[in-house]
Amino acid sequence: SLWYDVDGDNAITSADLPLLTATQTGAITVTNPTTNIISDGDFEGGLYGSSNYGSSGTTGPWSWTSTGNNNPISQDASRAYAGSWLAWMNGYGYTETDTLRQTVTISSTATAATLSFYLKVVTSETTTSTAYDTLKVQVITSSGSTTTLATYSNLNASSGYIQRTFDLLSFKGQTITIKFVGQEDSSLATSFYIDNVALMVSGS
Structure with missing residues (x-):
């Protein structure tokens, strides 16, 4: 079988679905092809x-x-x-807003659509209860409707990257914008590192 690194973890594991399966007779059967419709999601x-x-x-x-x-x-x-490349949002230590976005179209025939990315949060904030600095992950439709999929903050600080995933099949047949919005307050820096952004669409 030929395998595709569907979950973007740079390793082929049982979590990755076979893209093509070779039969014993040597014929190639396409099995639910999956395509990443985000361009340059690793920023390389x-x-x-x-x-x-x-x-x-x-x-x-x-x-x-x-x-x-x-x-x-x-x-x-x-x-x-x-x-060697990533999206480094915020990290200034003063009031500041960064945004990053890309527009894509999910086919009307899609049977699955999963947004994923790796996120690491590094902060100088010491609170364990207040979200002073935030990163919003949003989907904006062509009509201007905005859905916030998640909000991360200084409270999500971690020593390593964590993969985040979201089901976007409800947006099939639409042109949408994937948008990251990072906001910092007036003191104590928080950096949001984003890498390996993918929107895997099956059945298109």
């Missing part, structure tokens, strides 16, 4: 000639804004989940 395409700095811009398939005037797509192998 780099800056695509765009700037490291500014209040907004387009870096390859990603669009971003930053009140701190820094492109969140960054090269830092020590912080990336894999490779």
